[in-house]
Amino acid sequence: MTVVRKIKTLGLLGTGVIGGGWAARALHFGIDVIAADVKPEMEAWIRGAVANAEPALARLTCAPLPSKGVLSFTTDMRIMAERADFIQENIPEQLPLKQRMLAQVSRHAAPNVIIASSTSGLTPTDLQRDMASPERFCVAHPFNPVYLLPLVELVGGDRTAPATIEAACRFFTYIGMHALHVRREVxxxxxxxxxxxxxxxxxxxxxxxxxxxxELDDSIIYGPGLRWAAMGTNLIYHLAGGESGMRHMLAQFGPALKWPWTKLEAPELTDSLIDRMVEGTQAQAAGRSIRELERLRDDYLVAIQQVLRQFDIGAGSTLRALEARLYKDAAAGEPAGSADAGRPLRLLTATVRPEWVDYNRHMTDFRYGQLFGDAMDALYRQVGIDEAHRSGTGRMYYTVESHLIHLGEAKVGDSLYVTTQILAVDPKRLHVFHRLHRGADDALIATGEQMHLHVDTGAARAATVDPAVQAKLDSIHRAQSGLPLPVGAGRHIGQAKA
Ligand SMILES: NC(=O)c1ccc[n+]([C@@H]2O[C@H](COP(=O)([O-])OP(=O)(O)OC[C@H]3O[C@@H](n4cnc5c(N)ncnc54)[C@H](O)[C@@H]3O)[C@@H](O)[C@H]2O)c1
Structure with a gap:
């Protein structure tokens, strides 16, 4: 059998949750889909499922995509089998039903068309039993939502040709998946x-x-679940063993395998099992030391928690709550205007993170805006504008104008701080000048001049600020009134230097 057929059209048998997910993924990456289901009402369902997946898929990558595939639907399995270049079966998890339908489909599809099953746990040897050309069959087990999770497990049966697995692997990789070849069917x-x-x-x-x-879900999402996103249990346990890794881990926790920590019985920890675990994890480590892997793990754990913070969910909520308290404590400890009388307010310190730099290895443009934005947040908290104030009044400051001047470079690991000088304040406008300094030598890295407008967000109109807030801003402004006008304030882009 030669399974080298260009895949332009994916045929789906069964268009429920999984069929719908396959359709959305394939269409998004430019593959036409012909979907077959016994129930005609599934046409509307699958079209709805594809539309529903689109907003998330559209955000997955900014890279240029081929034009979208075209979706068609039929209740006639034969039409689908005759037109498809690759067939994915997604009907209910019942062995006799799958065996019958796979046998039927295989009699209408050309012998070089791969037929794969989404089965969650049935084995390929059983599934291919009655098929015509069973060598072109394999299990291709995806995960819900199929359009976002890249994993697909590929399993061949007794009669599957190796070329089938190779060609299936190429196709799934083409549509953005990670094909994991399960070498033995279980x-x-x-x-x-x-x-x-x-x-x-x-x-x-x-x-x-x-x-x-x-409680059981919490035991996953605040701990091991975060680690599992990028390192599996084996590599994680290799790191848990300190400098000598998995071997030490097994020596230390080996006896616990006899303790009643789970209903699942552990196998005997023989020397050959220990060697296999050690060799396996050493291969995964690929020459990287425990220290290196720890840094990698720590970097992605920070990044994941930062992302979850945006959604205020799980470990991201914990981080948000911690930050809210830290900001509140810091604001309470620094009465507005007093500590920095006669000087610009020192509002923020930060360290340049690895993900903040661009291909020059320097901090990328928009991070400057982020740091000045964070400094403004710190100023707002100092003068009484916090989350409670914003949600209670429906009012807040909007940035309406910004001018950033780059004067130096910030590299990964540099410690930075921001100072802020209020140039003018009235009941609706707040005019500020930020300076970004490097902590090590106080060098000026950038300045940012901004105008902020106080807005009633419901009415989407400028509105006067709360008098108590205005009084605090006035007091800082008065305390800074002896400061000279900063160099660069009021400058326009391209203006010759004095
Ligand atoms: N739901 C999951 O999370 C998940 C994940 C991975 C794999 N799977 C596997 O995917 C397969 C489908 O699961 P699902 O959750 O999409 O089920 P589902 O019940 O949502 O969809 C099954 C579809 O198959 C259709 N169907 C039934 N008999 C048919 C036939 N003879 N011809 C054509 N269509 C037929 C049904 O009308 C239905 O639309 C199962 O094997 C399941 O184990 C499911």
């Missing part, structure tokens, strides 16, 4: 076996009243 493949172990333990613990479903 019920549940790899991922569902791991998920199932946790799932059964959860059911035991809920059943025995040890914990609620919420």
């Amino acid at each position: 019920p549940g493949h790899l991922t569902d076996r791991l998920q199932e172990a946790i799932w059964r333990e959860i059911l035991h613990m809920v059943n025995e009243g040890v914990a609620t479903t919420g």
